[in-house]
Amino acid sequence: MDFSDAFLNATVLQKYAPSILSGVWVTLYLSAIIVVAGTALGLILACIRACGWKAVNFVIIVYADILRALPPLVLILIAYFGLPGVGVLWSSNLVLFIVLTLILAAFAEEIFWAGITSVGKGQWEASRSTGLGFAQTLFWVVLPQGVRMGLPPLTNRAIAVTKMTALGSVIGVPDILNQATTAQSFSGNASPLTLAALAYVALFLPFVLLARWLETRFAWKRT
Numbered sequence: 001m002d003f004s005d006a007f008l009n010a011t012v013l014q015k016y017a018p019s020i021l022s023g024v025w026v027t028l029y030l031s032a033i034i035v036v037a038g039t040a041l042g043l044i045l046a047c048i049r050a051c052g053w054k055a056v057n058f059v060i061i062v063y064a065d066i067l068r069a070l071p072p073l074v075l076i077l078i079a080y081f082g083l084p085g086v087g088v089l090w091s092s093n094l095v096l097f098i099v100l101t102l103i104l105a106a107f108a109e110e111i112f113w114a115g116i117t118s119v120g121k122g123q124w125e126a127s128r129s130t131g132l133g134f135a136q137t138l139f140w141v142v143l144p145q146g147v148r149m150g151l152p153p154l155t156n157r158a159i160a161v162t163k164m165t166a167l168g169s170v171i172g173v174p175d176i177l178n179q180a181t182t183a184q185s186f187s188g189n190a191s192p193l194t195l196a197a198l199a200y201v202a203l204f205l206p207f208v209l210l211a212r213w214l215e216t217r218f219a220w221k222r223t
Contacts, residue, residue: 005189006189006190006191007190007191007193007194008191008194009187009189009191012183012187012189012191012192013191013192013194013195015183015187016179016180016183016187016191016192016195017195019179019182019183020176020179020180020183020192020195020196020199021199022174022179023174023175023176023177023178023179023180023196023199024176024199024203026093026173026174026175026176027165027166027175027176027203028203030093030096030097030100030162030165030168030173030175031162031165031203033097033101034097034100034101034104034161034162034165035104035158035161035162037097037101037105038100038101038102038103038104038105038108038158038161039104039105039108039154039158041101041102041105041108041109042104042105042106042107042108042109042110042111042112043108043109043112043147045060045063045064045105045109046108046109046112046113046116046146047112047138047143048060049061049109049113050113050116050138050142051134060109063106064106064107064109064110065106066106067102067103067105067106068103068106068107068110072099072100072103072161072164072167073167073170075099075102075103076095076096076099076167076168076170076171077170077171079095079098079099080092080095080171081171092168092171092172092173093168093173095168095171096165096167096168096171096173100161100162100164100165103161103164104157104158104161107154107157107161108154108157108158111150111153111154111157112146112147112150112154114146114149114150115145115146115147115148115149115150116138116142116143116146118145118146118149119141119142119145119146123141123142123145124137124141124142127140127141151214152211152214152215155207155210155211155214156211158207159204159207159208159211162204163200163204166200169181176196176199176200176203177196179192179196180192180193180195180196181193
């Protein structure tokens with residue numbers, strides 16, 4: 001068997017392309033809702049942390065540190081295979097969504113928090129002196145600057161986390177990788193895996209280019 005027959009077999013590609021395409025839509029859907037939910041939750045946690053409540057901040061810091069330290073696959077397996085032991089039954093799609101959303105939120109919180117703390121104290125004081133309250137200063141003065149500075153690293157992190165949707169294949173999420181490995185098992189040919197790789201490139205390359213553009217667009221100008 002030559003290389004083209006092993007990795008680019010036209011008959012196998014034609015047969016299994018529809019199933020892999022269905023996996024593309026699953027991956028795209030999960031990636032979209034994970035990015036939206038994880039980013040929103042991270043922003044909310046960063047705003048709560050800005051309020052300066054020590055006990056609450058301690059909980060947020062512990063949450064962010066633990067979720068950033070644990071391998072995502074470990075959390076996925078615990079949630080899918082461990083929680084049923086205590087009566088919590090979640091579908092594979094829901095497990096993947098919750099775990100990756102919480103992980104992205106942990107990273108997003110730290111990114112937004114870094115952006116908030118990078119805004120000079122003088123801007124807080126100047127805004128408060130004009131009669132703006134704490135919340136108004138945070139939302140109208142500080143957050144726009146903090147979010148702007150956090151966009152490049154947040155985009156990179158979102159790409160990294162959404163690519164982890166491939167981990168869902170171990171618990172039966174019908175994503176690109178799951179469909180490709182199933183097709184490879186039935187066909188005895190690696191062509192479905194090649195098609196899956198191409199699908200991932202087509203799906204995520206635009207976002208990689210977007211991240212590169214954001215890094216250039218929002219980079220601090222050097223003197």
